[in-house]
Amino acid sequence: MEVLLSFIIINLHLLLLLVLPPFTYTSVSADSSSSSSSGLQNDTMCDYYGFCGANGNCDLTNPKYCECLDGFTPKDPTAYGSSDSRSGCVKNKAWNCSTDVFVRHSLLHEPNGTYSMFGGDQDCKAKCSSDCSCIAYAIIASGGGGCKLWSGNLFDVRFVNGRGQDLYIRTPASDQGKKDGGGGNQGRNEGLVVGIVVGSTIIVICGMIVASCHFLRKRTQSKEFGRARINEMVSHNTHTNNEQKEDLGLPLFDLARIAVATSNFSPDNKLGEGGFGPVYKGILDDGRQIAVKRLSSSSGQGLNEFKTEIKLIAKLQHRNLVKLLGCCIQEKEKMLIYEYMPNRSLDYFIFDQMQENVLDWPKRFNIVHGIARGLLYLHQDSRLRIIHRDLKASNVLLDSKLDPKISDFGLAKTFGGDQSNANTNRVVGTFGYMAPEYAVNGQFSVKSDVFSFGILLLEIISGKRNKKFYYANNDDSLYGHAWELWKQGRSLELVDETLKDSWNLSEVQRCIHIGLLCAQQYPHDRPTMSSVVLMLGSEFDLPKPEIPTFFIVEPFDASSSSTGKNDLSITDMEAR
Known part of the structure; x- marks a missing residue:
């Protein structure tokens, strides 16, 4: 038994020596200028991100290392594959979504790039073909199946001896005659393929001899059981990861x-x-x-x-x-x-003396309208009723035309059906923008966002921050000051001095009035965002706001807190 085992091991060792040399990259001849200019070792070049650029294939058996995928051509033909390949490759002809085909390649290293994942039993080819931005797809073999779809460009593609997961790359129909697989290496690797087939056949025969030995059979069974258990665990983990990524419903970036x-x-x-x-x-x-x-x-x-x-x-x-x-x-x-929003956030303009002149009254009035429409969509027109809970000047971004876009939904809550309010034991948000019922009792609703909008509206008009809230007889807060001025018929004194050359008096006065209505103490007194949008675009008479009697302070005395944070007696306060 021991003699037979030794004989088999020696012969297997000799067979491996015969088969392995073609796969061992101990030395790769290459253009010396390419190697010196890159400063990389030959056997690690393909490990550097983007070494062959977009839509390029890195292959250590290729003297130039880099070549373009089928259907692509070098962006810089003179440099690509020699001195510098990072410029990558571009399509050699326009795609036709209805006639394009998908060429199968066997890859060793899965490409990087923007991709989406879909679980379950999917027709991956049809799914990619129907999306003209889809450049390639792969079929997920484990974890319940599914598809992985790439859009944009492919990076870090490596084809090595026809091994690895299949990748299907979009190619114009006129290029369909090209080979199905290894990215230009088929002719170069024919000898290796023959060696693999012959070597595999000999190894199978030797395996049959080994299997006849009872001792080796028991060891093989034990190993196979261990491998099966590992594969089962890997399959389960892969399926779990795919489910987590699928639930996101977004392209994933590397x-x-x-x-x-x-x-x-x-x-x-x-x-x-x-x-x-x-x-x-x-x-x-x-x-x-x-x-x-x-x-x-x-x-x-x-x-x-x-x-x-x-x-x-x-x-x-x-x-x-x-x-x-x-x-x-x-x-x-x-x-x-x-x-990317090139004009940053709203607070950068309205609270900065060097930038406030950029936003005259027509621009600010347009921003007010845009914020109101965005909130109306969240509260009423989206699939779920969404409460933002952290509306403030720094969370309103401005695009190239200075149109507003509400951002930062990290604290948002959703309501379904006819639900309109909820409670929480963890109060989060920004001091000065939180509605009193939320700050004190943890109760929030769409009217909580209306309150924040009212404060933000007063800030846009005045160019001043609403720092703190106190009792109504102390008008240190912006809201208290605005209410006192409105009550005395002097509301225009609240307006930022830089706006007086461009303001529309009736619009300004109406916006101040709407801001006071939105920031009233009790939620049922505040208007809905649909009413606010209507009030901003009409001239009908507005109801009188109620006198404020609430207070919200910032910060609380740390000595009264057991946690050292800004606390109330019944809720945790976490400032942003």
């Missing part, structure tokens, strides 16, 4: 791609930072400008808000809501990818 777009999250690209974490400006490889919201590891309230924002805003479509392009969940990073 971490390496976002790092390149933001210059590795350079401080020079940092746009700001909030309770969620820092926000960076970036430029994708396809030229799109983006804003990357990166979850801070020290953020105590970031993870839940991250999930909430993805699920909510991914389904919202309105011109006055910021557009979420996708997200990144990779390694320990969690990021949201938004459309």
